[in-house]
Amino acid sequence: MAKDIGIDLGTANVLINIKGEGIVLNEPSVVAVNTSNNEVVAVGTEAYEMVGRTPGNIQVIRPLEDGVISDFKTTESMLTYFIDKLKVRSKFSKPNIMICCPADVTSVEQRAIIEAAEKAGGKQVYLELEPKVAAVGAGMDIFKPQGNLVIDIGGGTSDIAVLSMGSVVSSNSLRLAGDKMNSDIQFYVKQKHNLMIGERTAETIKKQVGSAFEPDASVVIPISGRDLMTGLPREVSINEVEAEEALHESLQAIIEATKGVLEVTPPELAADIIDRGVMLTGGGSLLKGMDKLFARELQIPVLLAEDPLDSVALGTGILLEHINKK
Known part of the structure; x- marks a missing residue:
């Protein structure tokens, strides 16, 4: 069977x-395709290893946006x-x-x-x-007549939803999440350090020194890229304060969207959310201090799912x- x-x-x-x-x-x-005969060369992890490192006839495609x-x-x-x-x-x-x-x-x-x-x-x-589905995976009981708020920050979208009795009561979906954070970092490094970095380097910065709340300037990593003036490889250092600065605008957009969802939530369900708190899931929620930032801005308790990536x-x-x- x-x-x-x-x-x-x-x-x-x-x-x-x-x-x-x-x-x-x-x-x-991720899928790697040979453009000369349209054959799939690699899929998944194997294809991801090729990002930014392929010859002209191999194109690495992200088929979901x-x-x-x-x-x-x-x-x-x-x-x-x-x-x-x-x-x-x-x-x-x-x-x-x-x-x-x-x-x-x-x-x-x-x-x-x-x-x-x-x-x-x-x-x-x-x-x-x-x-x-993320709320269920994070252990929330969404099938009772009570309000549950979940914020799922993935790679391509941030989904915010109030759930009750197994259905969505109010929601918003922003086409802004982990991938946008990576491009924010790329743009920031280009503007501030005159350095062009790749998508994978931006992802590394986000994971290692990305911060949403009270960044620590002493946490630093070296990164390499192409100098925009000379065209030659160059190394610079990036700290948590810079990463927070790069990500600030996108994080505020997710917070504003969450406030918008809460504003149209029925009062009884809103009262439940104050008691039960907000559940953060998705890879984007792993950013350092994300739960503290949301708790300060929304003035309600915020919990991080036990396994945000797998929720x-x-x-x-x-x-x-x-x-x-x-």
Whole structure:
């Protein structure tokens, strides 16, 4: 028999949860293609190693942008590769697939996600909203008549949602998250240090000295890039204060969007949120001091999920158990 699977189809990473087995795959959402014959050269981790390091005939593609499919054919190839790798199909049956999408996804984008999953080998494809699945994966009981606020900061989107009785009451989805933070850092380093750095270097800066609250100037890392004046390689140092400065605007945009969601939340549910607090999930929530920044700005308790990177994938595993009741 085929095994049912849950897919967190993220802009940065794809995570796959097999029903009853847990998360079995976590690889970058990247595909390397040979442009001369349109053949897929590498997928996932292997393709990510090639970012910024390929010859002219090899193009490294991120087939998802802002949480939705921007390159349908490449997304289909990527999903097919991962599903085949896990051997979840049998000769006689295909797996049911639960797949997640941003809160403000359009019907056209929904159709594209379902079609890609079906062509990659899914039998019945179920779509669920990312903040709802993330909340379940983070351990929140969203099925009772009480307010729960979750902020899921992923690679391409930041999803903010108030949930009650298993449904979204009010929400907002910003096409601004981890990837935008990386480009913020790239722009800052270019402006301040006259240095061009790659996407992977920006990601390293974010992970190692990225800070959202009370940055420490003594925490420093060396980075290398191309000097814009001489065109030659050069090394500079970046500290937490600079990283916080680079990320400040994007973080404030997520906070303002959260305030906007709270403003349209019914009073009874808002009162529940004050008691229960806010749940932060997604890779972006791992930025140092993120929970403290949100707690100060929103004036309500903020909790960081136990496993923020895996919350959505864990949530699909829990919801797959009830897939036949849908």
